[in-house]
Amino acid sequence: MNFTTSEENYIKCIYHLQQETGLVNTNALAGEMRTRPASVTDMLKKLKAKKLLQYERYKGFTLNEAGKKAALGVIRKHRLWEYFLAEVLKFDWDKVHPIAEELEHISNDELIQRLDKFLGNPSFDPHGDPIPDKNGKIPVRNQLVLSDVPVKKTVTVSAVSNQTVQMLEMLKHYQIALGTPLQVLQKFAFDGSLEIKVAKQAPCIISEQVAKNVFVHYEL
Amino acid sequence: MNFTTSEENYIKCIYHLQQETGLVNTNALAGEMRTRPASVTDMLKKLKAKKLLQYERYKGFTLNEAGKKAALGVIRKHRLWEYFLAEVLKFDWDKVHPIAEELEHISNDELIQRLDKFLGNPSFDPHGDPIPDKNGKIPVRNQLVLSDVPVKKTVTVSAVSNQTVQMLEMLKHYQIALGTPLQVLQKFAFDGSLEIKVAKQAPCIISEQVAKNVFVHYEL
């Protein structure tokens, strides 16, 4: 099945919303898509006609299996391009998203297959989000928030949820990047701050606020 | 100035046509764009309104300076992506064009600047066509057809005009690729065939028909 750019954007957006809320409603989708509820209704009819979602008027909607598969295809393309932009072209993490939004709509299976191979079949994009494989299978990772990591445990940075310039500036100062190994040495109950060892550097202290925005993972 | 995908396609196409014919006419453009003359007229009005071409009804048209600059921008993107697809993702030459047709419309200056740098600021694409620089300057190359190369001269393969599967098969057999050094040893007047030395291999003979489709260049 072939989709327009607009259809792909809706499908992807519905997918993300239904991950959170199950049934998706018109207003929420309109908000997320930065469009009007009336436009959403129009598109829902098209997507229903293409048998990508279960939808009855006034009742909310969800992607069916075909819809989810289509969504994962788009997400796969998006995240592979993000990986390419960050790792190959050396863009900052916070710049890759809008460009990947455009690249993701280029439809050529061999292109994606070759890009994937060239990048070394990555499992996670530069934001730490999983890259579905060609069959739509999503890799899993034992991911948790740094503030929840038990003392002494060694983990690896896998994602950062707050990607403001301010946050990136802090992380740069601490020399924390994706893939950086960390060990939690001590937790201070007073303000929730953590003493951590970043890679092989001297221990340092980070605030709870920062720790809550850093995602880490561990093997097995 | 910002252009739609369709505008960019027209601009690029007009540019190529006016390289050959000077003044471009509606039917020729419609043929090249695989659309109808009426559609061309519609677009010409839009492009004229955007001050990209000189056009008066029934009189033919040409891109003005702004139009040429826009065209060269699209051509630059197209050829950089072709280079990427062939050299980095290892696509065959004859597969890259349609994909580059899609990629060329992604508009992000930093993307193109970084792609260019990553590729090593190439001057020619995998078809041997020059890649305009960011200012629209087109590199030149002392290019000629292999059949016109004087005896004993050493040259480098820069392009192949006939890119059918049959031709590529022949070239593969002779181990001739872009960048391959060649020396013309002898020309046979009887049928115009050439004895050439390909790289460091033993001399071989190619037909005039093949030689007429292989472009080569030399330094200085």
Next chain:
DNA sequence: ATATTTTTTTAGCTTTGTCTAAATTTTAAT
């Protein structure tokens, strides 16, 4: 249980890029 508010849909309009068919202009031919 009814009234009010919120959500969703419908109806009708806009823009972009395309089309067909008809009209017009230019070019070529007798």
Next chain:
DNA sequence: ATTAAAATTTAGACAAAGCTAAAAAAATAT
């Protein structure tokens, strides 16, 4: 110099994707 042919443009439609304003349905509150 007309007439025939070819090229070009206009006029009017259509599909995609969006919008506004109004209607309809569902949810909520009294």
